[in-house]
Amino acid sequence: MKFLFPIFTIALLFFDVASAQINSPASDPLRVIAIFAHPDDADFRMGGTATLMAQAGHKVKFISITNGNAGHHEKGGGVLAKIRRAEAEEAARRYGIEEYEVWDYDDAKLLPELHIRMDVIRAIREWNADVVIGLRPNDYHPDHRNAGKLVIDASYMVIVPNVVSDTEPLKNNPVFLYMQDNFSKPNPFSHDIAVSIDETIANKVDGLDAHVSQVYEWMPWTMGVLDDVPNKEDAEARKNWLQNTYLNREISEAQRESLIKYYSERRAMSFQHAESFEIAEYGTTPTEEQIRMIFPMLPQR
Ligand SMILES: [Zn+2]
Numbered sequence: 391m392k393f394l395f396p397i398f399t400i401a402l403l404f405f406d407v408a409s410a411q412i413n414s415p416a417s418d419p420l421r422v423i424a425i426f427a428h429p430d431d432a433d434f435r436m437g438g439t440a441t442l443m444a445q446a447g448h449k450v451k452f453i454s455i456t457n458g459n460a461g462h463h464e465k466g467g468g469v470l471a472k473i474r475r476a477e478a479e480e481a482a483r484r485y486g487i488e489e490y491e492v493w494d495y496d497d498a499k500l501l502p503e504l505h506i507r508m509d510v511i512r513a514i515r516e517w518n519a520d521v522v523i524g525l526r527p528n529d530y531h532p533d534h535r536n537a538g539k540l541v542i543d544a545s546y547m548v549i550v551p552n553v554v555s556d557t558e559p560l561k562n563n564p565v566f567l568y569m570q571d572n573f574s575k576p577n578p579f580s581h582d583i584a585v586s587i588d589e590t591i592a593n594k595v596d597g598l599d600a601h602v603s604q605v606y607e608w609m610p611w612t613m614g615v616l617d618d619v620p621n622k623e624d625a626e627a628r629k630n631w632l633q634n635t636y637l638n639r640e641i642s643e644a645q646r647e648s649l650i651k652y653y654s655e656r657r658a659m660s661f662q663h664a665e666s667f668e669i670a671e672y673g674t675t676p677t678e679e680q681i682r683m684i685f686p687m688l689p690q691r
Pocket residue numbers: 427428430431531534
């Protein structure tokens with residue numbers, strides 16, 4: 391018995407290490423893929439966390455399913471798609487993530503069609519993803535709802551060899567997470583994991599600043615505040631305006647509660663900026679250890 395104990399302990403340790411990453415080898419960086427509707431969705435909802443993940447050594451890829459070719463009041467079509475692809479690539483460079491891929495489906499016309507689900511399955515497999523992050527299927531924008539459905543409908547299917555048989559299936563169903571939203575019907579977003587992004591709010595602003603056609607043109611036009619946007623010669627004023635207009639939101643009580651769960655109460659109460667994630671039921675349910683491995687910026691136990 392005396393000799394069995396160390397062997398048992400070593401086996402347990404090995405099991406812990408081997409099981410902490412879902413698909414990639416434990417000795418390699420953890421692999422995260424975020425798939426959403428428009429070039430800028432993930433930027434707004436998880437730009438700070440993506441930067442922190444990249445800084446921690448994770449391989450992070452963003453995919454926008456549509457090319458964003460409807461999101462402007464003066465430009466459209468291929469011209470706009472080209473601008474938005476270049477903006478997305480620049481944003482990726484600023485976050486330090488591996489890739490920001492923009493597919494060519496039309497903006498404002500996305501449906502949860504089977505052939506797009508196949509593309510999503512293939513992309514998740516090719517990334518050998520440990521973690522997949524998408525939008526919830528309830529949201530104000532039909533493209534967001536449909537992108538959310540396409541991603542969650544790929545969960546489980548990614549391990550089925552007879553589906554998309556041209557691409558090797560994953561060994562394990564990844565952890566699927568939802569990015570934060572503020573919609574409450576039929577059910578509110580659950581702040582299962584909350585990350586302080588105070589350290590990377592400047593990177594998030596910098597990444598969003600690359601989406602010029604959106605944050606300084608299209609969105610202000612829809613909000614009727616186009617005249618308030620500082621002109622492009624004053625880069626600092628523009629970034630301040632960006633942060634004040636889009637990002638300086640109060641942390642909600644639910645999000646604060648989740649921050650307290652992961653950080654000490656003293657630290658959690660001082661945070662100004664945070665991003666939350668909900669654990670989707672259809673992927674692998676992560677253990678507390680796996681959550682801390684996926685989010686290494688959280689205090690480790
Ligand atoms: Zn969007």
